[in-house]
Amino acid sequence: MGEFDLIRTFFTRPVRRAALGVGDDCALLAPAPGMQLAISSDMLVEGRHFFADVDPRLLGHKALAVNLSDLAACGARPLAFTLALSLPRADTAWVGAFAQGLLALADAHQCELIGGDTTQGPLNICITVFGEVPAGQALLRSGAQAGDDIYVSGSLGDARLALEALQGRLQLPADVLAATRQRLEAPSPRVALGLALRGIASSALDLSDGLLGDLGHILTQSGVGACIDTRLTSPLLAAAARLPLDQALVRKCTLAGGDDYELCFTAAPALRAQVAAAAQASATPVTRIGSVQAQSGLRLLGADGEELLARFASFDHFSA
């Protein structure tokens, strides 16, 4: 099957929201009046972001999910995406399953595939996603104020716990492995929460490289510091409540785990009721884990409220 057949078979569908979709030199897209286009691009590489033998359906899901998570972090509503795919060979069963996982998530978010590229080469998936957000209302990393509360959505560390087990550093009961592996391989982007937090959150980002490192971007770009209470973050690793996990491992997973695809955001204490309402409206749990401080740097409180040294480096694709 040639390149054009592959595109036609799996990736050409009727255009609904774009002015022009797959099949021309460019796709055409126009945000509604008063809207800005939010754009994000993520590249997934075999061996780095996923195992070679991963279920292609899950991989299709995850490739789009990590991009939708960036839209969520900006409070943008998904519109469309492009897919560039480098494949070792035209394996129709693999591509079919990949497309199925990808397009099921796309449909769930009414996010339309409008173009892209396929080529032969080492497996590489690059998605660029487009959302819309009213001009001036995007949630940015730069808006945190001293005194703001710091929140995270959902749970943290599940993906890292699964990774530790899959790489043989840890044994997990089958049901815990299945549940955490689901978080690693098929994360749910927090799009509804991001939309509900417009006008409430003072800053936001999505957690892909680990809480401490990612929160550091908010702090740097906002020119502030923060204090995080690990007594509030540790319970976020749900498996830890059931298993006799070492506290250092729990901290590694929750604070520097990576692949969480939860939102971390800040909001003024006066808006706690609004944050709770946004969480409820989007059916997404949120937990307050600390506060923004004028003094720069990131402070961690331990099990007895003592200050810990923040030695948990973020995951960096070139130095980890």
Next chain:
Amino acid sequence: MGEFDLIRTFFTRPVRRAALGVGDDCALLAPAPGMQLAISSDMLVEGRHFFADVDPRLLGHKALAVNLSDLAACGARPLAFTLALSLPRADTAWVGAFAQGLLALADAHQCELIGGDTTQGPLNICITVFGEVPAGQALLRSGAQAGDDIYVSGSLGDARLALEALQGRLQLPADVLAATRQRLEAPSPRVALGLALRGIASSALDLSDGLLGDLGHILTQSGVGACIDTRLTSPLLAAAARLPLDQALVRKCTLAGGDDYELCFTAAPALRAQVAAAAQASATPVTRIGSVQAQSGLRLLGADGEELLARFASFDHFSA
């Protein structure tokens, strides 16, 4: 040097045209009122689209050029792009040279780098480019009408001739190799011509896989056929006039060469003066090479005006 340092050092520049550039979860972009956003994505893989030892400055140029060529084919004005880059290692000299070539072309077209991703893996470059075009004025593949003239810009086959020489199937004089290699490694996207052809061309696309295969997309999407006169296309391989090249090779290069990044477009015969004026205004030579016909299929006229069999397959990334 870590991922974030690499981004900061080479790819973070002041935002000019976008509402928000590199450094947040998303970039923000808003086309002017009445404008549609034209979007295209291309992925370049080592060994498939370029040699491992290519000058990184030229590679940076070409990676953006092939995307700008897609905007040109739609008559869209470049605005911005995202870059996703997978690199075997953080080689700062290589990345610096790559960024220099990339950003020089970006600056020449006032096309702003607004975001992207870097990761470790086999060398892979994925650029998604954004242009703007007045709503309803984009040049599409689907507008060709029976009776229209068919044109190409610039020259054809240079890149393929260089490839034949670089792969050892042909010897070329040093000056011819240098000139054709420049076309292969640093193509000039025909952005000005694309803009000048708005309202004149009835259809257009850019030639990346070879004239016959690419023209086939116009014919299929417009529901028409065409006749191409090889007496008009053969002189487009400039080197052929100087060298005793085999006519079959000349035809292979001009008709199915690939990597030309010229525009192929159609226009009504009544608009020949306007086509000539657009060519002059954009300082881009154009050549009329045939005509659109109601009868489907692609006919080729040979050196004596006889009909040739069109056996020149397009370059297909999974079957070539």
